[in-house]
Amino acid sequence: MTIHSQSDKKQAILSAMLKLITENGFHATPMSLVATEAGVAAGTIYHYFANKDQLISELYSHLKQKMGIALLQDENLSLAYPYRFSLFWKNLFTFFIENPVEFKFLEQYSNSPFISTETRDDNQVFYKPVIDFLADGIAEGHLRPLPLEFLVESLFGHVVTAAKFHLAGTQEITGDLLDSVVKSSWDSVRTEEFSGYF
Amino acid sequence: MTIHSQSDKKQAILSAMLKLITENGFHATPMSLVATEAGVAAGTIYHYFANKDQLISELYSHLKQKMGIALLQDENLSLAYPYRFSLFWKNLFTFFIENPVEFKFLEQYSNSPFISTETRDDNQVFYKPVIDFLADGIAEGHLRPLPLEFLVESLFGHVVTAAKFHLAGTQEITGDLLDSVVKSSWDSVRTEEFSGYF
C-alpha cells in the first residue's frame, strides 16, 4: 500500500520544487529539500527527471502550457475585436492573480539562464492563436503597425505589471480600476478608429 | 609601480561580477572566477565586500544610481509636459541600449531574492524627481488618475520591453519606430487633452 501513485509522485516533486524555488530561489533549493517536501526519497526524483535543470525546465513547460490554456479560455470569434482583446487580457490577468506562485515562478525564470532558449521557444506554440489574433489586428487596421513581436511583449508586459501591482497588496485591481487598466493597455496599441471603445 | 590603485581593484571586482553574473547567473559565478576575471586574489574580494551577497547588493546599488543619473539627464523644466515625458523615456531607453550588460543585470536581479527589500528601497531616491513628475502629471490633468506606483511600473515596463526588443537584434528601435513606441507608451497614460501630441 503506497501513499503515492506513480504520477502522484511526479506531480508532488513538481509542486514541491515550484513552492520551494519560488520561496527561496534556485540556489537555496537543494534536491534533498525537494525530496523531503515531496515526501519521496532523494533518489526517486531521478527516476522522473534526468537532473535538476531538467526538472526546472519541465516545471517551466508545464506552467507555460497551463498559462496558454487559461489565456484562450472562452475565446469567442464572433465578438468585436476590442472585446476579444479585453477577454484575452483579463484571462491572462486572472490566471496570474489566481495562481500567484506559478506567476512568480514564471516571472523569475522566464528570462533566467536556467531556461534554455530551446525550451522557451518550444513553449511558444500555446500562444499561437493570440499571436495570430494580434497579427490580424494589424492587418485589419485595428492595431498600429508596430513589430508583431514587440506588440506581444509589450501587451504581455502590461498584464504582468498589473498582476504584480495587484498581488503586492496595496490596492486591488478590480471593477472600474481593472477596466481603466485594460483601456490603458488598449490605448497604447489601438489605431484612431477605436478611440471610443471601453 | 602598481597596476591597480585601491579603487581600481574594487572597481575591477564589481565589473568582473557584473560580467560573469550576467553571462552565467548567480549560482554559476563562483567567487574564485570573479577573482580570476578581476585579476586579484580570492581573499582580496573580502577586503572590499563582506560576502557574495554584499557584493551583488553593492553592484545593484551602483548601477541603480548610474541609471538614475542617466534618467535625469538634460532635464528641462520649461518644456511642455509631453516633451518632458518623451525626454525621460528616451533617456532611460538610451541608457539601457548603451549599457546592455548593466541592463541585463538590473532586469535579472531587481526582483530576485538576492536583493533585499531594504537595498531596493534605499535606491528609490534616485528616481524621486521622475516620480514627482508623474504625480504632478496626474494632479494637473495630463495623465490619467491611475495609482501612481502602478503608473511608474507600467511606464518603466514599456521602456524595458522596447530595450529588450531592440537588443534582441531583429529590428532596431530608432527614428520613426522609436517615436511610434514612445507615442504608444504616452497614449496608454495621457488624458484626452493630449491626443494630438507626437
Added chain:
Amino acid sequence: MTIHSQSDKKQAILSAMLKLITENGFHATPMSLVATEAGVAAGTIYHYFANKDQLISELYSHLKQKMGIALLQDENLSLAYPYRFSLFWKNLFTFFIENPVEFKFLEQYSNSPFISTETRDDNQVFYKPVIDFLADGIAEGHLRPLPLEFLVESLFGHVVTAAKFHLAGTQEITGDLLDSVVKSSWDSVRTEEFSGYF
C-alpha cells in the same frame, strides 16, 4: 559485501577524530584528514554529525560515559569505606592508563571552549554514585567537611596526576608505589578516625 556497516562508519569517524585530535590538537585536525583516517568520504561525516563541534561534543560524551562505567566497576556496598574509596580510585586510574588516548583527549578537552557547559553538565550523571559516596563519607564522618565539589575535583586531580606520571614513562605506578599514591590521596581527605588504614 560492504566493508562497513552503518554504525561501523560512525564509530570509525569517532575513532579517527579521537586519534588525530589527541595527536595534533583541534585546529590541526581538518575534517578532510578525519575522513581519510576513517576511510570515508568527507561528506559522509556530515551524515552522522552536524558539524565539527558536534563531532567533538559527541566524542566527549561517549568517552565520559565509558569512563563512568569503568569507574563504577565491581562496586561493592558491603566493603568498608576506605576499601570502597580505594576501589573507585584504582578503577579510574586503571581506565586512564589502559586508555591513554581517551585519557589525553579528556584531559585536553574537558575544560576547553570546544565543549559547551551544557554538554559537560549532561554528562555528570555517570558520576552520581561516586559523588553520593563522597557526600555520605562526609556525613558519616569518614571524610573531612570540605566543600563536596572541591573534594570531587581534588580527588579526580590526584588520579589524573598519577596517571599522567605513569604514562610519562619514567617510572611505573604499580604495586607498592600505587598503594602509596592511593594512601597519599586518602590521607588528604580522611578524618583522624581512619589514620590506620592502608
Added chain:
Amino acid sequence: MTIHSQSDKKQAILSAMLKLITENGFHATPMSLVATEAGVAAGTIYHYFANKDQLISELYSHLKQKMGIALLQDENLSLAYPYRFSLFWKNLFTFFIENPVEFKFLEQYSNSPFISTETRDDNQVFYKPVIDFLADGIAEGHLRPLPLEFLVESLFGHVVTAAKFHLAGTQEITGDLLDSVVKSSWDSVRTEEFSGYF
C-alpha cells in the same frame, strides 16, 4: 608623537593575545584581532614575534616566569619546614586567584600541543628552588619518599584545583577553609612525624 613606545607595543600584543585566547581559545583568535585589540597593525606583530606559535610560546614563558617569581616571594629559610611549605602553597594560590586570566591561560595551554616540550622544559628553571625544597623534604624525612616529579605535579595540582574552585565563584577559599585545604594538601605528602602541624 607616538602612542606606544617600542616595548609598550610588544607588551600590548602579549596582553591582547592573553585576553583573547583566554576568552575565545586559540583557533578563534586570529592575528588580525590581536592586532586590533593591541592597537597596532597586523604586520607590526611580526616585528616582535616570528609567528603565531612563537607569540604563544613567548606569552607562556613570560607568564611562567611571573608565576615563578610569585611562588618564591617572602621565602624564609629560617622557618620550620611545614611553614615554608605553607608559604609556597599560598604564594602560588594567591598568584592564581589574583591573576585569573593568566591562570586560565596557563591551565589551558600548559598541556596543549601549542607549547613545545622544549619551551616547557626551558621554563622549569624558575621553580628550581621549590623543587629543591621538596627534594630536601624527602631527604630529611619530612615528606614521604614518593618520586620527586610526581610530588611536584601532585602538589601543583592541589593548588590548581583550589584556585579553580575559588574562581568558580560558588564558595571563596579564604580563612579557615584555606587552612583546611592547605592541611589537606600537606597531609597527602607529610610523614607521620608531622601529624600535629596546622
Added chain:
DNA sequence: AATGAATGAGAGTTCATTCAT
C-alpha cells in the same frame, strides 16, 4: 619601525548525483 592591502592555501561544509539494496 610601522603599516595594512594583498595574498592564496586550506578550512568547514553543501549538495547534485549515484548505486547497492
Added chain:
DNA sequence: TATGAATGAACTCTCATTCAT
C-alpha cells in the same frame, strides 16, 4: 519502482603571513 547512505568536487570564506611603502 523506490530507497537513502555515500560520494567527492566545488563552494564560500578565513587567516597567517608578506612586502611595498
